[in-house]
Amino acid sequence: MTELEKGPQGVRRGRGARERIVSASQQLFRDQGINGTGIDQLCSVAGVSKRTLYQHFAGKDELIAEYLRRFDPDVLPEVFESADLAPRERLLAVFDIHSPLCPFIGAAVEIQDPDHPARLFARDYKKAFAVRLTESAREAGANDPEQLGEQLAMLLDGASARSRVLNADAFATAAAIAAVLVDNAIPATVPADASAV
Template identity: 55%
Template sequence: MNEPTAVRRRQGRGARERILRAATELFTAQGINATGIEQLSTVAEVSKRTLYQHFRSKDELVVAYLRSLDDAPQPVAPEQPTLAAASPREQLLAVFDWKPAETMAPFRGCPFLNVSVEVPDPGHPAHELAAAKKKRCARRLADIARQAGVADPETLGEQLALLFDGAAARGLALNNRHVMAYARSIAETLVDAALADAGRGSP
């Protein structure tokens, strides 16, 4: 059977980018497991054959989707130019100023957490990538805490990373985009206590 003209016309240059855009849109809106290859190819305006030419499996597409997110600016990325001149304290708290786009769609929380739930096998490449991202975020926060001079930067980094992930998960459960404001107030308490201890010379 001949493919629809619209699909056949869009199979050339840019197909990979359209597939990734479709994956980002659909995986974000409805999750990985609820998104099928047929829907992906329809939204990307490519045939399934073309999709498989670029991505040998759905698993490979999921990994590419996560890598594309990893390359984009993320909430835990204090090295961004807008924060380059901020104090370490401001950089740590800026993590909780993340404001997801206001849409009518349900709040989906953190895509890396979502993937780790939908792909529970810790040995799966997508799960490994999500876990690695979470570890890097905690290390980045610890690096900033170290710059601030706190006595135990690794602990503060893990605490803030846990606080962020917990808020993202609660926001997903409650379909609430504003939970980060509460998390930020807790973060202020943690950060200021650590800075105060550093100022008193606590070990």
């Protein structure tokens, strides 16, 4: 057994090390924040040496970007790609399943460098999320789908930030506000039999 294959206690740790490192980052970054988590602690929780960590990731910055990339790579496919939900229902469903502790907001707040890979990824994710909302608003027949998509994205981010700061769920209130926005933006449909009268 070579030194590269040994973890902190000399136990063979070669296979699956990358996944253990990412898993440890998901737990620690969520619970302690990015800045509150050190490399030593990441290695300890993952059961790998620093050398192994640096074989898989060039540094903590690269690990942070991977952590965010894995959080929701397809932008809530369980909502936006669901055949069981009508477009209007999709707009409201995001408030039921969106994570109260949005890691993208957390990363953007904790990392000051606007060109940091994690900040760039967070920005791209938030833009993609707003596009998904806009697409659903357009499919639902919103008068101004871009405006509704942006309003809902902002409301969701605000609820996430408020939940994080107050350590309380703000999504029920946000969902109620979202329903009003959606109702005001999407014309009511007339039932098929009513038009025949």
